Amino acid sequence: MKKKSLSQKILFNNQIMLVLSVIISISIWVYMSMGSSNDTVVTINDVPIQVSLPEEAVNMGLHSYFADQQSGYASVTVTGNRKLLGSITKDDLVVTANASNVDRADTFNLAVSADKNSSINSTFQITNCTPSKVTVKIDTASNKDFKITPKFKYSAKDDYYASVTFDNDTVSVSGPSENIRAISKVCAVAEDMENLESNKEVHARIVLYDEHDTELSKSYLTLSSETVKCTIKIDPKKTVPVKATFKNKPQSFVLTDENMKIAPKEVSVAGSQKDLDTVFSVSLDEIDFATLENKKYDIDSLKLSIPNGCKVIDNNSVIDVTIDFRKLSRKTINVDKFKVNNLSDDFKSSVSTNNLNVTFIGSSDDLKSLSADKITAVINASESNGNTGSQELPVTFDLGDNKTCWAFGSYLASVIIDKK
Secondary structure (H helix, E strand, C coil): CCCCCHHHHHHCCHHHHHHHHHHHHHHHHHHHHHHHCCEEEEEEEEEEEEECCCHHHHHCCEEEEECCCHHHEEEEEEEEEHHHHCCCCHHHEEEEECCCCCCCCEEEEEEEEEEECCCCCCCEEEEEEECCEEEEEEEEEEEEEEEEEECCCEEECCCEEEEEEECCCEEEEEEEHHHHHCCCEEEEECCCEEEECCCEEEEEEEEEECCCCCECCCCCCEECCCEEEEEEEEEEEEEEEEEEEEECCCCCCCCCCCCEEEECCEEEEEECHHHHCCCCCEEEEEEEHHHCCCCEEEEEEEEEECCCCEEECCCCCEEEEEEECCCCEEEEEEECCEEEECCCCCEEEEECCCCEEEEEEECHHHHHCCCHHHCEEEEEHHHHCCCCEEEEEEEEEECCCCCCCEEECCCEEEEEEEEC
């Protein structure tokens, strides 16, 4: 049988192992006791600085603002038992900027101090607080939404059109009222992008400007976003004529360059190639001939009807129209022949109005041949909306074979509608 080595004898000797265990345990206990009884220094960062305004300032609607997010926090150095400090967090500390003398809207340099949270009973000492002073702006609160405009150049190659869109075209800015009032516009700033052939996306900085186009500091302000995604969209473009549209225009009356002028005659439109392929002209808002007599009219409020998927890319979409009917004549005729149209078979009608004095516009030759016996006043019964009894309904005029003259003005006739 082999003899046991010395190490084996020790390992298999229970008494020796018991003594070693006791010695090791005592050593660990002594080491831990000595370590935990020593004081140590710990710095706790990102402790929020609190600003408690006096009641007078609060009643004035004043609020406190730090220059930026970082300046609203402090670092606090504490000294104490090593074991105890290991569990201390920023929630166990209170850092305060002394605002007891604040009584107006202004910028103040306030002293900063740190203390233990009142709920903490731990025995540790606060030895330092950084910063010792903080700049705080006191003012009433304001919040305003601003439309974002691009402050960079962008363009497309010939026969194409470049436009810019934002993923969010407004930004909300909050902070001291004085700072908000100073903002005149909010811009997306990026590098210039010219002669583009295809769509491009960029992330632009949001920059604030005053009325003199000077960049403003964002100190004390909070923006809903510091950047905005811009999409430069490149679309094909084409030039198409502008056409006038009319209501109550006589079928055979001819408009020429002499009696009507449209300026500009053409506009440029942009859109997808598929949409542009279906666009051959753009139409103006309707012009009602019943509002036109033998005079000259300068109409500058007509808007274009823009096809779906397209847009007018000229400076504006308002067209000036000049109509000159001064070479035409007018004639008043007493119309006494009436007809009721669009009346349901379940109803009957009788016209109470005996006659209407109507002014007609046209060339002198065409008006000569126009007489009362050739004119019928047509009453549209659908305008009654199913109501019965006596009512005033609009009238149009059938001039028979005369397709070049029209009635100037609006006319009503009294009609009695009853069930059969």
